[in-house]
Amino acid sequence: MTGCSPTQLAYRILAGFDKHYRLYTRITLEAKDRFARADWPAVQAAQKARVRLYGELLNDQVRLMIQQLDKPVISTELWRQTKQAYSALLQGHPQAELAETFFNSVFSRLFRHRGLSNQHLYLHTDAPPRPAFAPEKLCRVAALDDGPEGLVRLILPSRFGRPFSDIEQDAQKVWQRLQPLIAEHQLHTLELVTSIFYRNKGAYLVGRLVGQQGFLPLVLPIRHGPDGLYIDAVLTEEDDLSVVFSFTRSYFMVTVDRPSLLVSYLKQLLPNKSWAELYTAIGFQKHGKTEFYRRFLHHLDRSDDQFVIAPGIKGMVMSVFTLPSMDTVFKVIKDRFTPPKEMTKEEVKQKYELVKQHDRVGRMADTHEFANFVFPRERFSEELLEELQKVAPSELEIDDEQVVIRHLYAERKMIPLNLYLEQADPPQLAHAIYEYGLAIKQLATANIFPGDMLFKNFGVTRHGRVVFYDYDEISYMTECNFRAIPKPRTPEDEWAAEPWYSVAPMDVFPEEFGYFLLGKKEVKALFMENHQDLLDPAYWQGLQEGIRQQRIPDFYPYRQACRLP
Numbered sequence: 001m002t003g004c005s006p007t008q009l010a011y012r013i014l015a016g017f018d019k020h021y022r023l024y025t026r027i028t029l030e031a032k033d034r035f036a037r038a039d040w041p042a043v044q045a046a047q048k049a050r051v052r053l054y055g056e057l058l059n060d061q062v063r064l065m066i067q068q069l070d071k072p073v074i075s076t077e078l079w080r081q082t083k084q085a086y087s088a089l090l091q092g093h094p095q096a097e098l099a100e101t102f103f104n105s106v107f108s109r110l111f112r113h114r115g116l117s118n119q120h121l122y123l124h125t126d127a128p129p130r131p132a133f134a135p136e137k138l139c140r141v142a143a144l145d146d147g148p149e150g151l152v153r154l155i156l157p158s159r160f161g162r163p164f165s166d167i168e169q170d171a172q173k174v175w176q177r178l179q180p181l182i183a184e185h186q187l188h189t190l191e192l193v194t195s196i197f198y199r200n201k202g203a204y205l206v207g208r209l210v211g212q213q214g215f216l217p218l219v220l221p222i223r224h225g226p227d228g229l230y231i232d233a234v235l236t237e238e239d240d241l242s243v244v245f246s247f248t249r250s251y252f253m254v255t256v257d258r259p260s261l262l263v264s265y266l267k268q269l270l271p272n273k274s275w276a277e278l279y280t281a282i283g284f285q286k287h288g289k290t291e292f293y294r295r296f297l298h299h300l301d302r303s304d305d306q307f308v309i310a311p312g313i314k315g316m317v318m319s320v321f322t323l324p325s326m327d328t329v330f331k332v333i334k335d336r337f338t339p340p341k342e343m344t345k346e347e348v349k350q351k352y353e354l355v356k357q358h359d360r361v362g363r364m365a366d367t368h369e370f371a372n373f374v375f376p377r378e379r380f381s382e383e384l385l386e387e388l389q390k391v392a393p394s395e396l397e398i399d400d401e402q403v404v405i406r407h408l409y410a411e412r413k414m415i416p417l418n419l420y421l422e423q424a425d426p427p428q429l430a431h432a433i434y435e436y437g438l439a440i441k442q443l444a445t446a447n448i449f450p451g452d453m454l455f456k457n458f459g460v461t462r463h464g465r466v467v468f469y470d471y472d473e474i475s476y477m478t479e480c481n482f483r484a485i486p487k488p489r490t491p492e493d494e495w496a497a498e499p500w501y502s503v504a505p506m507d508v509f510p511e512e513f514g515y516f517l518l519g520k521k522e523v524k525a526l527f528m529e530n531h532q533d534l535l536d537p538a539y540w541q542g543l544q545e546g547i548r549q550q551r552i553p554d555f556y557p558y559r560q561a562c563r564l565p
Contacts, residue, residue: 004068006081012068013082014089016061017102021095023053028283031198031253036161038224040201040552047250048357054286058102062109079107079120087126094258096127101290108371124294130275131261133268138261139191139207144182148175154192155220155231160203165228173564174220177234178209187211190218193265197282198253200359201554202232204244208269209236217241217269221558233562239463241270244557247412248362248467251283259284280366285356289368292410299326306381312416313456316341317348317472319391321384322413331367331409334391343472351471352409361446361555363439365459365469367409375403414459417466421455421523428464430526435466437531443468444543445553447477453513478547481507482540510535 027050034042086103090096100122107121142150148171192207203222208215219235256262263278280288303325310320310329316338318331333345355364397404451473459467486501488494514535518524533539
């Protein structure tokens, strides 16, 4: 050591966290101005910058600490005392739980994710218990007896930076939607969180309708129109809110001094969402990862089933396994990829990082990335252990007690689309094929070409949405060259084993999609009814032109039925 005491180390780590939170908040605060200007390219750039910020400042913090330590070795006593000093500093800190995660990140980066013990870091939190539900600290309130005028009084102080085209008329439309619910549930109070939730081209007012017998959640999305802002929809059902706060969406920009207080409020509205999902949804994805890991440890203690190979067709790049009693799959990059896959492990990781930073438009699953993830060996099935030793031995460390996987991704479990289609009744089949084509179109409009569009690479959520989750072949739409298949010059060309035309690495022939996707008659009929344009190169070329002209599409993370006329 160079004379750094545990207290000094604790101060320096906390100073690093506070710097991160200041810069994070600065980007978040500017969301209001970006929304007011309708500067959608800036919105996308800010989203990427905020996701990258944590890693950039963490790297700076670790470099600084390495300079201050002669040799950063794990000393139980040093880090026990440092953690103790850090906990003392966090007394009364408004972001204590996030600061614990930052401490964990520094320790893990210094020691390459070794020595992960509650003596050294916060596997279990030392922060105060989760705050009680306290809407009075977060919300503005109006009596529902005040009618639409009360709603206007609540909304106008939000100061969106741009006027509404006709807020009184919007309030009347909202009121017409709410009146039957108010009467049915005997509701008396309207409550809206003061902070505005910004994401993509929308701003969202979040709150509740409160009555004697309980409450209904309420979300009012605000959009830009030609003459000003307008309220686009009314959401009062938990399932609709769940889709808005989905793991397939970009993170909200919402300014908050005490994140735990806001997350406790959201937990009341969305009781089926985990704490990890809610922290992640409002932009604290690193702490969401911490909450996920704590939930994982808790679940292990209260279950006894074994990890098994995940159902479905085995991937060429990833080995995927799951714990049947948990809503998560774990994905490990194989040491060698099945031909014709030719990318490297590093390239696969870059694809997953691209998805983390990109607008997922409700069609790509978010992931948590882990290093040196420890599993109890007794919970691994023999079949799974054999599979991992066969396809990814370089990622494994195994002893009598545990299995350590050097690098993996954790992702929400979904039903693979290929399995779903095999069991679907006719209405489910029609909906799934419609959703499948729509997912590809929305991804393409957002400048993502999935690459491998086989059904096995898509999943179906509990809400019936089709989501893409296999990222090793994704690319930007603007990198692709969409071509029509040239006509054969001779009959021999048409029957030749090899194509009679040249094919460059980024060439894509949409006409070929039908050959490997639409083998079943009923699937083909449904696909052609709704998505025949996906087989036309001109359709894809038109999307590319829109992307190049920076035309940012409108995506509505709620049902058409929720929208106002």
